Amino acid sequence: MRLARVAERVGAPALGVVTLGLLGVMFVYPVAIVLVESVQVPGGYSLAPITAILTDEFYFGVFAQALSDPAVLVRSFPDYRLGLFGFTVYQAILSTIAAVLLGLPGAYVLARFEFPGRRTVRSLTALPFVMPSIMVAIGFVATFGRNGVLNTVLRSLGLPTVELLFTLKIIVLAHAFYDAPLIARITAAAWEGVDAEMTETARSLGASPLRAFRDVIVPQLLPAVLTGALLTFIFSFMSFAIVLALGGLSLATVEVWVYDRVNQLDYQTATALAVLEMLFSLALTYAYLRYEARQRATSAARPAERVDLFGAVSKRRLFAWGYAVVALVVFVGPMASMVLASVTGSEGLTLRNYQFLLDRQADAYDFQVKPLTAVVNSLLFGGGTLLLAVPMGVFLAVVSTRNFRGRKLIDTLAMAPFAVSGVVVGLGLLRGFVFGTEAFGYRFTIAGPIAIVAAHAVGAYPFVTRNVAPALAGIDDSLVESARSLGASRVRVMLDVELPLVVPAILAGTAFAFAISIGEFDSTVILASGGTSYTMPVAIERFIGRRLGPATAMGVVLLVVTGVSFVIIDRLGEGSGFGG
Amino acid sequence: MDRRRFVKAVGAGVAGLAAGCSAEPTEDGSTETTDDATDSPTQSGTAEGTVTGTMSGQTPVLRVGTYSSYVDAPSTSPGPWLKEQFEAEYDAELQWFAPEGNMDYFLQRRQQNVTIDTDLFLGLTPENLVKADRETGEGDSLFTSVDTGDLSNESHVVDDYRFDPQDRAIPVGASYISLVYNQNLLDERGIGGPETFDDLTSEPYEDGLLVPNPQNSETGLEFLFWTVDQFGEDGYLDYWSDLMDNGTQVLKDWGTAYDAYSNGEAPMVVSFSTDQVYADRYDQDMAEHQIAFPNGQGYAYLEGAAPFTGTDKLDLATEFIDFVLQPEMQAEIAERNVGLPSVDNATLPDDYYDFVHEPDEIVSFGYDELMGNVEPWLNDWSQQIASQ
Numbered sequence: 001m002r003l004a005r006v007a008e009r010v011g012a013p014a015l016g017v018v019t020l021g022l023l024g025v026m027f028v029y030p031v032a033i034v035l036v037e038s039v040q041v042p043g044g045y046s047l048a049p050i051t052a053i054l055t056d057e058f059y060f061g062v063f064a065q066a067l068s069d070p071a072v073l074v075r076s077f078p079d080y081r082l083g084l085f086g087f088t089v090y091q092a093i094l095s096t097i098a099a100v101l102l103g104l105p106g107a108y109v110l111a112r113f114e115f116p117g118r119r120t121v122r123s124l125t126a127l128p129f130v131m132p133s134i135m136v137a138i139g140f141v142a143t144f145g146r147n148g149v150l151n152t153v154l155r156s157l158g159l160p161t162v163e164l165l166f167t168l169k170i171i172v173l174a175h176a177f178y179d180a181p182l183i184a185r186i187t188a189a190a191w192e193g194v195d196a197e198m199t200e201t202a203r204s205l206g207a208s209p210l211r212a213f214r215d216v217i218v219p220q221l222l223p224a225v226l227t228g229a230l231l232t233f234i235f236s237f238m239s240f241a242i243v244l245a246l247g248g249l250s251l252a253t254v255e256v257w258v259y260d261r262v263n264q265l266d267y268q269t270a271t272a273l274a275v276l277e278m279l280f281s282l283a284l285t286y287a288y289l290r291y292e293a294r295q296r297a298t299s300a301a302r303p304a305e306r307v308d309l310f311g312a313v314s315k316r317r318l319f320a321w322g323y324a325v326v327a328l329v330v331f332v333g334p335m336a337s338m339v340l341a342s343v344t345g346s347e348g349l350t351l352r353n354y355q356f357l358l359d360r361q362a363d364a365y366d367f368q369v370k371p372l373t374a375v376v377n378s379l380l381f382g383g384g385t386l387l388l389a390v391p392m393g394v395f396l397a398v399v400s401t402r403n404f405r406g407r408k409l410i411d412t413l414a415m416a417p418f419a420v421s422g423v424v425v426g427l428g429l430l431r432g433f434v435f436g437t438e439a440f441g442y443r444f445t446i447a448g449p450i451a452i453v454a455a456h457a458v459g460a461y462p463f464v465t466r467n468v469a470p471a472l473a474g475i476d477d478s479l480v481e482s483a484r485s486l487g488a489s490r491v492r493v494m495l496d497v498e499l500p501l502v503v504p505a506i507l508a509g510t511a512f513a514f515a516i517s518i519g520e521f522d523s524t525v526i527l528a529s530g531g532t533s534y535t536m537p538v539a540i541e542r543f544i545g546r547r548l549g550p551a552t553a554m555g556v557v558l559l560v561v562t563g564v565s566f567v568i569i570d571r572l573g574e575g576s577g578f579g580g
Numbered sequence: 581m582d583r584r585r586f587v588k589a590v591g592a593g594v595a596g597l598a599a600g601c602s603a604e605p606t607e608d609g610s611t612e613t614t615d616d617a618t619d620s621p622t623q624s625g626t627a628e629g630t631v632t633g634t635m636s637g638q639t640p641v642l643r644v645g646t647y648s649s650y651v652d653a654p655s656t657s658p659g660p661w662l663k664e665q666f667e668a669e670y671d672a673e674l675q676w677f678a679p680e681g682n683m684d685y686f687l688q689r690r691q692q693n694v695t696i697d698t699d700l701f702l703g704l705t706p707e708n709l710v711k712a713d714r715e716t717g718e719g720d721s722l723f724t725s726v727d728t729g730d731l732s733n734e735s736h737v738v739d740d741y742r743f744d745p746q747d748r749a750i751p752v753g754a755s756y757i758s759l760v761y762n763q764n765l766l767d768e769r770g771i772g773g774p775e776t777f778d779d780l781t782s783e784p785y786e787d788g789l790l791v792p793n794p795q796n797s798e799t800g801l802e803f804l805f806w807t808v809d810q811f812g813e814d815g816y817l818d819y820w821s822d823l824m825d826n827g828t829q830v831l832k833d834w835g836t837a838y839d840a841y842s843n844g845e846a847p848m849v850v851s852f853s854t855d856q857v858y859a860d861r862y863d864q865d866m867a868e869h870q871i872a873f874p875n876g877q878g879y880a881y882l883e884g885a886a887p888f889t890g891t892d893k894l895d896l897a898t899e900f901i902d903f904v905l906q907p908e909m910q911a912e913i914a915e916r917n918v919g920l921p922s923v924d925n926a927t928l929p930d931d932y933y934d935f936v937h938e939p940d941e942i943v944s945f946g947y948d949e950l951m952g953n954v955e956p957w958l959n960d961w962s963q964q965i966a967s968q
Contacts, residue, residue, distance in 0.1 A: 058963055058967060061968070081968070082968050083968060084966065084968065086968070087968040134835070134836075137832070137836055137839070138839055141839060141840055141843050141845065142843060145840070145843050145844075145845050146843075146844060146845050147843060147844040147845075148843070165840070165845055166829045166845075241832060244793060244796075244831065244832035244833075244836070245831060245832040245836045248829045248830050248831050249793050249795070249830035249831075249962070249965045249966055250824065250829075250830065250965060250966065252965075252966035252968075256795075256966070257966075259795075259796070260795040260796075260962060263684070263795060263796065264955060264958070264959070265687075265691075265711070265715055345862070346862055346863050346864050346865075347863065356654065364652075365651075365660050365663075367651055367652065367659070367675075367676045367677075367678070368651065368652040368660070369652055430685075430688065431688070431692055435688075435689055435692050435694040436694065441605055442603040442604060442605055443603065443604055443605075443694075444602070444603045445602050445603070525680045526680055529679040529680045529685070530677050530678070530679050542648060542652055542654075543654045544654070544835045545649075545653055545654040545655050546655065546838065546855075546858040546862075547654075547655075547858075547862060548839060548842070550654040551654070
C-alpha cells in the first residue's frame with residue numbers, strides 16, 4: 001500500500017523526466033544540430049539565409065514581389081503568382097477540405113449506425129496510415145489511372161472517363177486517402193460522446209432535427225473535426241513523396257525543395273526552408289490550441305442509440321449507403337488494386353510473387369532483406385513504440401489540461417515532431433546518431449532497434465496527445481472534485497476516474513501511433529542502414545523492380561499484418577474493462 | 581591498434597537505451613581510417629549483439645560500399661555471386677555495405693569528419709565523382725587513384741566509358757539510357773517510335789513522355805545532361821519548355837515513372853536500353869518494350885569502382901578491381917546486373933545482344949564537362965519546371 005503511494009508520487013515526475021529526456025535526445029538534439037545551419041554564416045550567425053528565401057519570388061511569389069513593389073498586388077489581381085510556399089499552402093487547404101468532406105460522413109456512419117463488423121471497420125480506419133507512400137502511389141495509379149480500375153468500370157458502363165493522374169486533383173485525393181480516416185476516427189469518438197438527452201431536450205423544446213444538430217451536436221464535434229483538420233493540413237503541407245509520384249515536379253511543394261537542397265548538399269537553403277515550414281506549422285498549431293482551450297465539451301452520460309444500417313429505406317440510410325460506395329472507391333480501391341497486382345502477372349493469376357517472398361526468406365544472404373525478419377521487426381518496433389508513445393502522449397495530454405502560464409506554448413511545442421521536415425529529422429539522426437557525437441574523447445553512436453523505437457515514439461506520441469487532450473478537457477469537473485473530496489489523491493483520480501473515461505480517445509491515439517511506427521520509412525531506413533533492423537516498408541522499397549509483383553506482395557503482407565494488429569489492439573483495449 | 585569497444589547506455593535516465601549504442605575513442609580530428617577499416621562503428625551486428633573486432637592474423641576483410649540493387653534486387657543482382665567468386669580466389673572476406681543514400685552517405689561522413697570505414701565504392705557515376713570533388717575542395721578527394729599498372733585488363737576498358745582523368749574511378753559497368761516505348765499505345769495514334777528529340781515535342785507525341793526526376797534519379801539526371809549535349813547550355817531550357825508544354829511529366833524517381841509507364845499512363849518513358857531483357861525473362865509483350873535512341877544516340881550510364889582515400893587496404897581494393905575487370909567476370913556481372921561490360925574483350929552469349937540494344941552514337945559527359953556544371957544546370961532546370 002505504501003509502495004503504491006510512493007509509486008504514485010514518483011510516477012508522474014518520472015514519466016515527465018523520461019518524456020523530456022527522450023524528446024531531448026531523439027528529437028531536439030538531432031534537429032537542432034541540423035537546423036542551426038540555417039542561420040550559420042562564416043564568422044557568426046545571421047538571419048540573411050532566411051530573409052533571402054522570404055524575398056525570393058520562386059518561394060513566395062507575389063508576396064515576395066510585393067515587398068519591393070506593393071503595387072503588384074493591385075496590378076496582377078487576382079492572377080497572383082503563388083510561389084512554392086503559396087502553392088504548398090493552397091494544395092494543403094484543398095487537401096484538408098477534401099479530407100473533412102470525406103471524413104465527416106464516415107464519422108457519422110461509424111458513430112450513429114450499427115452494422116455487423118462495425119468495430120472491425122473502425123479498427124481498420126488507421127490502415128491507410130501504414131501504407132508507405134510508394135504503395136499509395138502504386139495503388140492510386142492502378143485505381144485512378146488512365147487504364148485504372150475506375151476508368152475501366154466507367155468505360156464498361158459507357159460513362160465518360162476521368163483524367164486524374166498528374167493533376168492537383170489526384171494529390172488532393174491521395175492526401176484525403178491518408179487523412180480522412182483520421183478525421184473520421186477522431187470525430188466518431190467525439191460523436192459517440194454526445195449525450196442523447198441534450199438532443200432530446202432541444203427537440204422537445206421545438207427545435208427541428210436540423211436545428212438540434214446545428215446547435216447541440218455540431219459545437220461538440222467541432223474541436224474533434226478541427227483537430228483532424230489541423231493534422232491533415234500539416235501533413236499535406238509537409239507532403240513530398242505523394243506529390244512527386246502522382247503529381248510530378250510541376251506541382252512541387254516546399255518539402256520537395258528541402259529534399260532537393262539536401263541532395264545538392266545545399267544545407268543552408270534546405271534548413272532555412274525547413275525552419276520556415278516549422279514556424280508556419282507551429283504558428284497554426286498555436287492558433288488552434290488557443291481555440292481548443294476555449295471549448296469545453298462535456299462527455300456523455302448516455303450516448304444516443306445507434307441506427308441499424310439495414311432496414312427500411314430512409315434518407316439517412318441512403319446517405320450511409322451512398323457514403324459506403326464512395327469509401328469503397330477511395331479507401332478500399334487503392335488497397336484492393338494492390339492486392340490484385342500482387343496476384344497477377346503476365347500469365348494471369350499467380351502466386352509467384354508470394355513464392356518470391358518465401359524464396360527470399362529461405363535463400364537470402366546476410367546482407368539481403370528477409371520478409372519475415374521485416375515483419376517481426378515491424379511488430380517489435382510497433383509494440384515498443386506503443387510502450388513509449390502512449391504513456392508519453394497521455395502524460396503530455398494531462399499536462400496540457402492543467403492550468404498554468406505557458407501551457408499553450410508547451411502544448412504547441414509538443415506537436416513539433418509533426419512540424420519539422422522529415423528530411424531534416426532524417427539528416428539529424430544520420431549525423432547525430434549513425435555518425436555519432438563526439439564527447440569526452442569518445443564518439444557515441446546509436447543505431448539499430450532501440451534508436452528506431454525511440455525515433456518512432458517521438459513521431460507517434462503527438463497522435464496520442466491530440467486525441468486524448470480534448471477528451472480529458474471534456475470531463476465534467478464535478479466528477480474530479482467529488483472524487484477528491486472523498487480523499488482520493490490527484491494521481492488516483494487521474495488513474496481511476498479520468499483515464500477510464502477517455503479510453504476511446506486513448507485507443508484511437510494508440511492505433512494511429514502504432515500505424516505511424518509500422519509505416520515509418522525515412523528515419524527507419526537511415527537507422528537500419530546496413531544492419532538487420534529493417535522493417536516492412538524498407539523491404540517493400542527493396543523489392544521494387546521492373547515488375548511490381550514482389551513489392552506489392554510485401555505490401556499485402558504489411559496490410560494484413562497491421563490490419564490484424566489493429567483489431568487485436570482495439571479488442572484488448574476494449575477488453576481492459578473500460579468499454580469502447 | 582587495440583581499439584577497445586564499449587557498449588554503454590547513453591542518455592541518463594533513458595532506461596534500456598543500451599542495445600545499438602556504442603562509444604569509441606576518437607583520434608584527434610582524424611578523418612581517415614587509421615586501422616582496420618572493418619571495425620565499423622555503428623552498424624555491424626548491432627542487432628545481433630555481435631561486434632566485428634579487429635582482424636589481426638585473420639582473413640582480411642574488404643568492405644565494399646555500393647547501391648542496394650547491386651546486392652539485393654528482386655530480380656538478379658551480381659553482388660552475392662561476386663562475393664563468392666572473389667572469396668574463392670583470394671584469401672579475403674568481401675563485406676557488402678549498401679547504405680541509404682549510396683555515395684552521398686560516405687560523402688556526408690566525410691563532411692562530418694567521421695571515419696569512412698569502407699575500402700572502396702562500386703557503382704560510382706561521373707556526377708557522383710564530380711559532386712564529391714566539389715564538396716571536398718581542391719587538392720583533396722574522397723577517393724584515391726588506382727595504379728592502373730596493377731590492373732591487368734585495364735587497357736581493354738572501352739575508351740568512351742573512361743570518365744576520371746585521375747584514375748580514381750575505374751569503369752566496371754555500363755548501360756545506355758534510352759527511351760522505352762509502348763508500340764501498342766502508339767498504334768492507337770497511328771505513329772511509330774520517336775526518332776528524334778524534336779519528335780518528343782511534336783503534336784503526335786503529346787502527353788507521351790514520363791521522365792524520372794533528375795533531382796532524385798541518376799537516370800533522369802543523365803537524360804537532362806543528354807539534352808544539354810543536344811541543345812547546348814543556352815538551348816536546353818527552351819527545349820524543356822517545349823517538352824513540358826507537350827505534356828511531359830517529371831515523376832519522383834525511376835520506379836514511379838516506370839510503374840506509371842507499365843500501367844499505360846503514357847507511351848514513352850526514359851529508362852534503359854536493356855529493357856527487353858526483363859520483358860523476355862517475364863514473357864511480356866515485346867511491343868510494350870520497344871527501345872528508341874533519339875537522333876541515333878544513347879547516353880552512356882557509367883559505373884566505376886573507386887577506393888576511398890584513407891583505406892589501409894588499397895592493395896586488396898586494387899586486386900578486387902582487377903578481379904572485377906577480368907573478361908569472364910565482366911561478362912557474368914553484365915548479365916546478372918542486366919547491363920554491359922566496361923571492357924571490350926568480355927564474351928557474352930550471342931543471344932544477349934538480341935535484347936540489349938546499343939546506339940549508333942554514344943553520348944556521355946566526362947569529368948571535365950561536368951565539373952562545375954551539374955549544379956547550375958540542374959538548379960536552373962528545376963526552378964523552371966517547378967515555378968508556380
